[in-house]
Amino acid sequence: DQQVKQNSPSLSVQEGRISILNCDYTNSMFDYFLWYKKYPAEGPTFLISISSIKDKNEDGRFTVFLNKSAKHLSLHIVPSQPGDSAVYFCAAPGGGSNYKLTFGKGTLLTVNP
Amino acid sequence: NAGVMQNPRHLVRRRGQEARLRCSPMKGHSHVYWYRQLPEEGLKFMVYLQKENIIDESGMPKERFSAEFPKEGPSILRIQQVVRGDSAAYFCASSPDESSYNEQFFGPGTRLTVL
Numbered sequence: 001d002q003q004v005k006q007n008s009p010s011l012s013v014q015e016g017r018i019s020i021l022n023c024d025y026t027n028s029m030f031d032y033f034l035w036y037k038k039y040p041a042e043g044p045t046f047l048i049s050i051s052s053i054k055d056k057n058e059d060g061r062f063t064v065f066l067n068k069s070a071k072h073l074s075l076h077i078v079p080s081q082p083g084d085s086a087v088y089f090c091a092a093p094g095g096g097s098n099y100k101l102t103f104g105k106g107t108l109l110t111v112n113p
Numbered sequence: 114n115a116g117v118m119q120n121p122r123h124l125v126r127r128r129g130q131e132a133r134l135r136c137s138p139m140k141g142h143s144h145v146y147w148y149r150q151l152p153e154e155g156l157k158f159m160v161y162l163q164k165e166n167i168i169d170e171s172g173m174p175k176e177r178f179s180a181e182f183p184k185e186g187p188s189i190l191r192i193q194q195v196v197r198g199d200s201a202a203y204f205c206a207s208s209p210d211e212s213s214y215n216e217q218f219f220g221p222g223t224r225l226t227v228l
Contacts, residue, residue, distance in 0.1 A: 042221050044219045046216075099208070101156070103157070
């Protein structure tokens with residue numbers, strides 16, 4: 001049972017444009033969400049998070065939006081840069097814990113110069 | 114301040130052999146988590162350890178897999194009698210405590226290939 005879903009395996013955008021990565025979840029008990037970025041041959045690094053009491057969190061070029069009624073969140077990167085090319089994972093702590101992260105399958109973002 | 118260290122980075126084993134994966138957490142971190150990423154999948158939680166204690170092993174396969182985090186030295190994930198289905202990337206993460214959602218720092222992973 002895949003509780004966190006990223007339905008787009010890949011996304012390609014032009015440098016300077018907006019990148020929008022999407023994530024859906026099925027577990028209504030999730031109350032915190034995280035986005036991780038992963039370069040090849042490296043581990044995931046934390047990017048940005050959002051609590052379920054908010055619908056938006058912004059950090060520089062990165063903004064995460066949460067729509068609880070639709071069980072959907074999205075990560076916006078604007079403007080996109082070639083260095084943003086990586087795999088992006090959506091994750092949520094679950095199983096009654098705040099450490100057991102459930103990850104989506106990831107979306108490979110390619111930003112073309 | 115070194116990050117989370119994992120070794121080896123790549124490990125090749127034949128079916129039936131044992132695999133030992135090591136993880137040294139960041140300095141000052143006493144909580145270690147292991148995750149497995151199968152091909153085309155997201156990372157999946159396996160086990161959470163503190164020094165000398167297994168806190169949560171709900172994601173570990175019941176057989177052949179074990180983990181420890183001794184008082185001295187790195188955390189070890191041990192897979193006995195490996196099978197081809199064990200081929201995956203194994204990531205270790207550490208945190209200073211378990212109270213903050215976003216304070217799991219990941220290592221670069223060990224890519225295990227079973228021939």
